[in-house]
Amino acid sequence: MFKVFKAFVQKELYHILRDKRTLLILFGMPIAQVLIFGYAVTNEFRDAYLDVYDQAGDYLSQELVQHLQSSGHFKVNQMIRSEQQLEDGFKAGTTKLAIVIPSDFASELSEGTSVTVQLLADGSDPNNANTLVQYASTMIGSFQQERLAQPTNPYQIDVQTRMLYNPQLESAHNFVPGTIALILLIISAMMTSLTIAREKELGTMEILLVSPLPPLLIILGKVTPYAALSFIDALLVLILGYFVFDVPIVGNLALLLGVCFLYVVAALALGTLISTVSKTQQDAMLRSLMGLMMPSMLLSGFIFPLASMPKVLQVLGAIIPATYFIEILKGVMLRGVGFHLVVWEVLILVGMTIFLLFMTYRNFKIRLE
Amino acid sequence: MTEHAIEVTGLTKRFGDFTAVDAISFHVSKGEIFGFLGANGAGKTTAMRMLIGLSKPTEGDGFVAGYNIRTEAEQIKKGIGYMSQKFSLYNDLTVKENIRFYGGIYGLSKKQIAEKTAEILEELDLLEVAKKTVGALPLGWKQRLSFAVSMVHDPDIVFLDEPTGGVDPYVRRQFWETIYQQADAGRTIFVTTHYMDEAEYCDRVSIMVAGSIEALDTPKELKKQFASTTMDDVFLKLAR
Numbered sequence: 001m002f003k004v005f006k007a008f009v010q011k012e013l014y015h016i017l018r019d020k021r022t023l024l025i026l027f028g029m030p031i032a033q034v035l036i037f038g039y040a041v042t043n044e045f046r047d048a049y050l051d052v053y054d055q056a057g058d059y060l061s062q063e064l065v066q067h068l069q070s071s072g073h074f075k076v077n078q079m080i081r082s083e084q085q086l087e088d089g090f091k092a093g094t095t096k097l098a099i100v101i102p103s104d105f106a107s108e109l110s111e112g113t114s115v116t117v118q119l120l121a122d123g124s125d126p127n128n129a130n131t132l133v134q135y136a137s138t139m140i141g142s143f144q145q146e147r148l149a150q151p152t153n154p155y156q157i158d159v160q161t162r163m164l165y166n167p168q169l170e171s172a173h174n175f176v177p178g179t180i181a182l183i184l185l186i187i188s189a190m191m192t193s194l195t196i197a198r199e200k201e202l203g204t205m206e207i208l209l210v211s212p213l214p215p216l217l218i219i220l221g222k223v224t225p226y227a228a229l230s231f232i233d234a235l236l237v238l239i240l241g242y243f244v245f246d247v248p249i250v251g252n253l254a255l256l257l258g259v260c261f262l263y264v265v266a267a268l269a270l271g272t273l274i275s276t277v278s279k280t281q282q283d284a285m286l287r288s289l290m291g292l293m294m295p296s297m298l299l300s301g302f303i304f305p306l307a308s309m310p311k312v313l314q315v316l317g318a319i320i321p322a323t324y325f326i327e328i329l330k331g332v333m334l335r336g337v338g339f340h341l342v343v344w345e346v347l348i349l350v351g352m353t354i355f356l357l358f359m360t361y362r363n364f365k366i367r368l369e
Numbered sequence: 370m371t372e373h374a375i376e377v378t379g380l381t382k383r384f385g386d387f388t389a390v391d392a393i394s395f396h397v398s399k400g401e402i403f404g405f406l407g408a409n410g411a412g413k414t415t416a417m418r419m420l421i422g423l424s425k426p427t428e429g430d431g432f433v434a435g436y437n438i439r440t441e442a443e444q445i446k447k448g449i450g451y452m453s454q455k456f457s458l459y460n461d462l463t464v465k466e467n468i469r470f471y472g473g474i475y476g477l478s479k480k481q482i483a484e485k486t487a488e489i490l491e492e493l494d495l496l497e498v499a500k501k502t503v504g505a506l507p508l509g510w511k512q513r514l515s516f517a518v519s520m521v522h523d524p525d526i527v528f529l530d531e532p533t534g535g536v537d538p539y540v541r542r543q544f545w546e547t548i549y550q551q552a553d554a555g556r557t558i559f560v561t562t563h564y565m566d567e568a569e570y571c572d573r574v575s576i577m578v579a580g581s582i583e584a585l586d587t588p589k590e591l592k593k594q595f596a597s598t599t600m601d602d603v604f605l606k607l608a609r
Contacts, residue, residue, distance in 0.1 A: 003473065003476065004473060004474055004476060006473075007469070007470055007472075007473025007474060008470075008473075008474070010470075010473075011459070011462065011466070011470045011473075014459075014461065014462055014466060015459070015461060015462075018461045019461065202455060202457065202459070202460075203453045203454070203455030203456070203457045204455075204457045204458075204459065206423075206451075206453050206457065207451060207452075207453065207457045207471075207519075208474070209423055210421050210422070210423060210446060210449070210451040211446060211474050211475060212443060212446040212447045212475070212476075213474055
């Protein structure tokens, strides 16, 4: 039996190694994804352009603008002269953030009355607008503390913030676990569903089924090489994350890899399940993209937090294996938690895997009848 | 045990209300070339799937290579070869690798595979292209290679499902010569086809219409029975 299995794996490796596209997906994609997520997708910014509509034009307002620039986050784009100009700038898209300083800025402040400074941001890009406004507000706040340090009210609440486990708020810490989840899913689920669908398209699946091979062995022979390769990819992403983006692995590496293995089995079962209902490679591709990739990317909490989604989407997110996998990865990698703290998530993942394996086996049997 | 390579009685397959194969009975002798004909949708493929252990009959019984098709499908699979209309070779594997793989899944030893490979390459005159990928071969070559590969484990019976689709008459003729060689060597050949000239090559022919076998005899007898000069004519008279 082992000899037969070996013949199978060898054949599968020939397929993989001889197809440039497969190789590209296997090794090009994980690297590209890590680098893209690492360098391009980031919430931090430097040198954002700021438009200033300084109606006061006095020393104090100029110092405020100076202060804003001193952080290195903002650069003054242009001085606005009229409201019309302000509106034109936003419409043309050249203005992302504008500050309007009222004409009585200095005088009102020195009189001790409070004064309003207006921040205008382009809300058509809400994430960006939010971040810009937050930074600017913080800077204005610190200006007030520095320049006008005579609080009328001695009881001030001083807020001290510390971001645990990721003090610099590096986005890499979030995307490395997410990328591993996606990559393992793409390779284990999508690639296996594709390769099984291909055998069907070619008619070779029929020959295999007519041969004395037990169906289970056919499936195992097909998925084993992909399981091994996706594991290599998971390691590749971890190593890239560690050396290029300083993403730590605080927790137990064995636990981490064990969970990866569990997830790979679940993904392989999903891939095989998809292939049992797909007749062609195209069919399998569409099903995996729509049924697996999209939800795993959008609803797993990888990009958008689950807690802020409508109930329906939260429920959908709760039945996606990637949701739990990412949760466990973050816990083990970043917070260094042990098995006892992720046991619930691991159990859910085990349950899902058993369910998927059962469904796959049943479907495969039915198809044979 | 039976002296026939294939023997079925009252073989029936229903999918819900639809009866795809309706109580067919026939036998195929050892070493015979048996043509299994029928229009598209007549139930040929369904009947054949039951014979090769891919599908369980709803009713009826049958023996293939001495084994019961209901209970001993796994034994049957070891004793038969199967070639489908899609040729079923891996285009990105070389000729040798294809032979090695199929030999491997039938549990042949390294030595057996090496011998078989040499034999096939020699017989089909493929020595020069042994290390080329199958995708680069002409259709006719692929077809003969596929036939040879389906017999890599020396089965007693070979099932050919429309083996000559898409190739020209000359290549078809060539292919039938190799079929004859195998039959002469004692192998039973069970072949489905759409080409009526090929039906003439068979020892006996059955014609399926709407799930039942409407005619079964030698081509010569069939032509006499239906007062026709060609098998084409016989087929048209039946299928209409």
